[in-house]
Amino acid sequence: MAKVLMKGNEAIGEAAIRAGCLNYFAYPITPQSEVAEYLVRRMPEVGGSFLQGESEVAVGYMLFGAAGAGARVFTTSSSPGISLMSEAISYITAAQCPAVFVNIMRGGPGLGGILPSQADYLQATKGIGHGDCRLLVMAPASVQEAVEMVMESFPLAEKYRNPVMILGDGLIGQMMEPVEFPDHLKTEPSNKDAWASNGMDHRNSSTRNLVKSLFLDPTQLNDNNLQLKAKYDRMRAEEVRYESYNTDGDYKGLIVSYGTMSRVCRTAIDMLKADGIEVAMLRPQTLFPFPEKAVEDAALKPSCSHVMSIEMSMGQMVEDVERCVKGRLPVSWYGKCGGDIPTPEEVIDMVKERIA
Structure with a gap:
């Protein structure tokens, strides 16, 4: 497979398409805005959808709704934008929906600056959302590795029915390197009919699938958290890289x-x-x-x-x-x-x- 010279942000967008994700929701924020600029052109070419939300808060819940209906979804943002999505990330995690988040980090705290930083480590690994909420977090060191991790993140999110985050810095997004898109990393969504709210007629089923994060009964809430913990423990056993x-x-x-x-x-x-x-x-x-x-x-x-x-x-x-x-x-x-x-x-x- 021939390599092509691409900017990191554009390669990330192309990687998602090559992985089989045709649903992108985002709000522009530097230093990752080129992902949206690239996908606003590319998504229509492949029959996909790009919807820009009115804010990162809205984007988080667009992802939740589409993921809950069984669609393969992802977004890209940068540090303050991820903060605004953190409530939705907790909801998505609690409802056990797959989704992919890419954070091209900028300096902080506050508005900070648009240059490279790794200051969102604690947010990504320990404080991404309220409650007992964890993400599988991968950190690329090159544009090629970012491509591969993005492509791998969709089946991983579906394997665990849990959000996955790709944590890069501004340099990953802005630098140009030769990349290829491995064909074997393109996959089809797995087993979504078993849990997604994607229509009883579509599934030829008389049983409703209910996707929710609200558990008023303390026993049910505890059970849901135990299910989540079991997934995190499985990640620790199977996904260390x-x-x-x-x-x-x-x-x-x-x-x-x-x-x-x-x-x-x-x-x-x-x-x-x-x-x-x-x-x-x-x-x-x-x-x-x-x-x-x-x-x-x-x-x-x-x-x-x-x-x-x-x-x-x-x-x-x-x-x-x-x-x-x-x-x-x-x-x-x-x-x-x-x-x-x-x-x-x-x-x-x-x-x-x-x-x-």
């Missing part, structure tokens, strides 16, 4: 980094290696479920003396890294969160300070 780099031999330090920040760290590790300093990296590809065992095992290698969480935030993932290391090694954080991406040289200086 990560990449190891330079972990085969002995190393003095371990970096944990994700997304485009991990690409900077990879360059720094190569430069340190040229100076005779061995450092490894564990890159989470799923942020929830987090690769806890992999981080723990990599940190506890006898030669390793320090673990470093390097991220474009004020230290959000470091809390998960510390939880994995369990106090057996020092853990430190380094990062920036204003759109200014740490350079390989800055990472090298930080590493040398920790493992000297």
